[in-house]
Amino acid sequence: MRGTSRGSLQGVADRFEPVLVAAGTDAAGLGEEMFSFVDALESSGSLRRTLTDPSLPGEAKAGLVRSLLRGARGPVADVVADLVSQRWSSEHDLTEGIEELGLWALLASADAAGELERVEEELFQLTRALVSERAVRQALADTTASSERRAALVDQILGAGAADGTRRVARRAAVSDRRRFVETLTHVGDLAAARRRRLVASVTSRTELTPAQRDRLASILEGAYGTQVQVNVSVDPAVLGGLRVQVGADVVDATVLSRLDDARRRLAG
Structure with a gap:
């Protein structure tokens, strides 16, 4: 739009x-x-x-x-x-x-x-869990199945421990035909971050990032964008260069991140 x-x-x-x-x-x-x-x-x-x-x-x-x-x-x-x-x-x-x-x-x-941050995290974890579950994604996108059946599948995936907001969003994503299920969850995650006045950085890394690495990456991005950044990390061994970062429409590679970090240090020093 x-x-x-x-x-x-x-x-x-x-x-x-x-x-x-x-x-x-x-x-x-x-x-x-x-x-x-x-x-x-x-x-x-x-x-x-x-x-x-x-x-x-x-x-x-x-x-x-x-x-x-x-x-x-x-x-x-x-x-x-x-x-x-x-x-x-x-x-x-x-x-x-x-x-x-x-x-x-x-x-x-x-x-x-008081559950907005929890909902945002649960939606991210759900999208991450579905990356390798092609059959489940297809079932959730099956428009020949009834809305009730797709919503029931969401309830089964989430179990009893999810926040009410997470369940409502996921059920809507399953029954709506406007976007694909994972695409809707990602979009709502961005809306949640916007409501908390934070940008979302979707990070794909060749290996898991340590807490210190996450914090450093968030600091670099916050310095570049001038606002708080929520860092969501997925692991994909096939990622070239070891790291891929997307913030909105911006895709940032590890080389650019290094230059941003150098510039931030020069400005601070």
């Missing part, structure tokens, strides 16, 4: 945030109701086209949404009405925007419960 759609989503997200903070842990319920509306939109092309038709007044589209969401809680109807009143580059950007704010609501709930 970019351009007009991204600007529309950001504006609504900024207005929605105080609502989520006020809702506390109940924000998760708001997110689940938003997912239900996303699923309804996905099954109705005519409704998507109507709600993204630039020739229709925003007030008319908002009124239609409020009638459709008559049984939903007020904040859900308000935020979806706000979303459909904006301009979107494509009809699918609207459904993506609603789902994005639904996921944000799940993270706001985890944040209110």
Whole structure:
């Protein structure tokens, strides 16, 4: 999503945030109701086209949404009405925007419960565990299987010990067809880091990093980006050069990291 759609989503997200903070842990319920509306939109092309038709007044589209969401809680109807009143580059950007704010609501709930960092870590560990489980990834991506079956598989994988926020995010990732399962978990991990005002560095190393090496790498990256960085490490013996680091769209190799570290030391000294 970019351009007009991204600007529309950001504006609504900024207005929605105080609502989520006020809702506390109940924000998760708001997110689940938003997912239900996303699923309804996905099954109705005519409704998507109507709600993204630039020739229709925003007030008319908002009124239609409020009638459709008559049984939903007020904040859900308000935020979806706000979303459909904006301009979107494509009809699918609207459904993506609603789902994005639904996921944000799940993270706001985890944040209110003091479990946001735990959810972020559990999502990363789950994506890491699935790297070598091709059959499981295929089962989670099998759109011919019912949503209930895919959600049940998530519950089986997570067991009883996962945080509520982790389970909600993973179940949504399994039943939504908008992204692949692991891609959605990675995206939500980035959203969680953003909510904690941290960047995420996805590090692939030929060998395990020691705690001291992790700390040093985080320090180098924080010096380069000017903000806190969450370092998530996966091990892959095939990595050339021993280390691959991705921060957002930036891919940094070990040589660049060395130069950054040298520059940081010169500035400090």
